[in-house]
Amino acid sequence: MRYIGTRITSTVHEKIAQCLEESEMSMETVTQNIRKVDNRTQVGKMNSYPFEGNRDMEAVLELLLTCKANKSIDHFLPFMLRLVLTPSSLLSSTSIDLGTDVRFWKKHDGTVCGFALVDLSVWGLFYLVSPSEEGGELEQEILSWACNRTSHISRGESITLRCRRVREDNSKRISSLARQGFRRDTDREGLRMVRPLDVPLDEPLMPRGFKIRHLSGPDDIDAYVALVNSAIPEATSVETHQRWIKTPEYIPELDLIAVADDGTFAAFCQSYYDPLDLARSTRREGWTDPIGTAPAYRKKGLARAIVLEALWRLKRRGIEDAVLGVAGSNEAAQKLYESIGYRVIYKMYDYVKVL
Numbered sequence: 572m573r574y575i576g577t578r579i580t581s582t583v584h585e586k587i588a589q590c591l592e593e594s595e596m597s598m599e600t601v602t603q604n605i606r607k608v609d610n611r612t613q614v615g616k617m618n619s620y621p622f623e624g625n626r627d628m629e630a631v632l633e634l635l636l637t638c639k640a641n642k643s644i645d646h647f648l649p650f651m652l653r654l655v656l657t658p659s660s661l662l663s664s665t666s667i668d669l670g671t672d673v674r675f676w677k678k679h680d681g682t683v684c685g686f687a688l689v690d691l692s693v694w695g696l697f698y699l700v701s702p703s704e705e706g707g708e709l710e711q712e713i714l715s716w717a718c719n720r721t722s723h724i725s726r727g728e729s730i731t732l733r734c735r736r737v738r739e740d741n742s743k744r745i746s747s748l749a750r751q752g753f754r755r756d757t758d759r760e761g762l763r764m765v766r767p768l769d770v771p772l773d774e775p776l777m778p779r780g781f782k783i784r785h786l787s788g789p790d791d792i793d794a795y796v797a798l799v800n801s802a803i804p805e806a807t808s809v810e811t812h813q814r815w816i817k818t819p820e821y822i823p824e825l826d827l828i829a830v831a832d833d834g835t836f837a838a839f840c841q842s843y844y845d846p847l848d849l850a851r852s853t854r855r856e857g858w859t860d861p862i863g864t865a866p867a868y869r870k871k872g873l874a875r876a877i878v879l880e881a882l883w884r885l886k887r888r889g890i891e892d893a894v895l896g897v898a899g900s901n902e903a904a905q906k907l908y909e910s911i912g913y914r915v916i917y918k919m920y921d922y923v924k925v926l
């Protein structure tokens with residue numbers, strides 16, 4: 572017997588037999604039990620399940636951090652994915668149906684060994700496989716599920732599924748994607764850069780006529796958003812920043828701006844860190860991202876000064892590595908970061924498949 576996207580396994584038959592044997596069980600209970608089993612699929616020695624929110628979060632986070640430690644995934648993923656899946660968070664996506672668009676795979680001993688999320692409006696495809704399963708049958712199963720799910724959501728209309736931030740040094744993931752017909756989007760090269768903070772760090776040298784301070788609260792938001800969008804078009808909105816400053820991850824002292832003597836906001840550097848990642852990773856990582864200077868104030872040393880100030884603030888909070896992302900095509904920013912001591916640790920590309 573076949574169901575769409577679901578293979579009926581021997582466990583279903585066992586469950587039916589067990590239900591029927593227990594004669595007090597009503598037919599309704601039997602049907603419910605069949606549905607429970609039918610809602611999972613099996614690949615080799617693994618079953619897959621719909622994601623049920625907080626209950627499954629801990630196990631998925633464990634897998635995320637294992638994959639990160641194994642250098643299988645981009646550094647930003649643990650923080651981002653946690654925010655995407657937390658309903659009240661800044662990044663939570665209203666377009667994701669947790670029950671159908673997010674799935675995880677477990678071994679028979681209960682260990683979570685795979686995870687996938689499909690969100691066509693913003694995030695595309697994100698998936699994880701435990702290091703021992705990389706490049707194998709499970710990864711193929713996950714990618715097939717994601718493609719089927721995408722076709723289902725798009726109701727058969729042609730659509731591009733985008734798997735973001737694939738590390739160039741993860742050859743197993745790249746071959747798995749290629750086997751499923753994904754190709755590299757060479758237009759979108761990203762660089763992950765790191766600046767260790769346990770080696771000497773220059774003091775920030777502020778150009779005359781400017782000072783650095785952190786955002787003082789909601790009154791600054793309109794001017795702040797205008798500044799950010801003048802440097803990086805359409806990067807943010809008043810609403811997004813208002814939500815961000817209310818999240819537990821937001822630390823006002825790390826939301827820096829360079830202000831001219833006449834009060835104009837000239838440059839910014841947003842820093843933060845993920846407390847969860849900090850608690851479990853071997854190196855304590857913080858982020859300086861995004862960074863920018865309004866066009867009229869460039870080439871005065873403002874970005875350099877504000878990033879250095881941010882790095883000192885992170886260092887004083889016990890952060891050991893400052894991390895950021897930059898587009899491969901953004902030479903000005905790369906030069907700035909290199910001059911401060913950041914080095915590229917890997918390149919990343921999106922992989923796309925037209926379905």
Ligand SMILES: CC(C)(COP(=O)(O)OP(=O)(O)OC[C@H]1O[C@@H](n2cnc3c(N)ncnc32)[C@H](O)[C@@H]1OP(=O)(O)O)[C@@H](O)C(=O)NCCC(=O)NCCS
Binds near residue numbers: 868
């Ligand atoms: C990249 C950016 C932040 C630089 O800001 P800035 O205030 O002009 O930078 P600074 O004056 O502090 O420059 C510091 C160093 O960066 C490098 N740099 C800055 N602008 C550069 C440019 N246009 N070309 C080459 N190198 C550049 C230089 O090494 C410079 O040192 P130098 O002046 O001794 O040569 C700014 O151009 C910007 O906002 N760009 C758009 C937003 C962006 O790309 N942000 C980064 C990605 S999130």
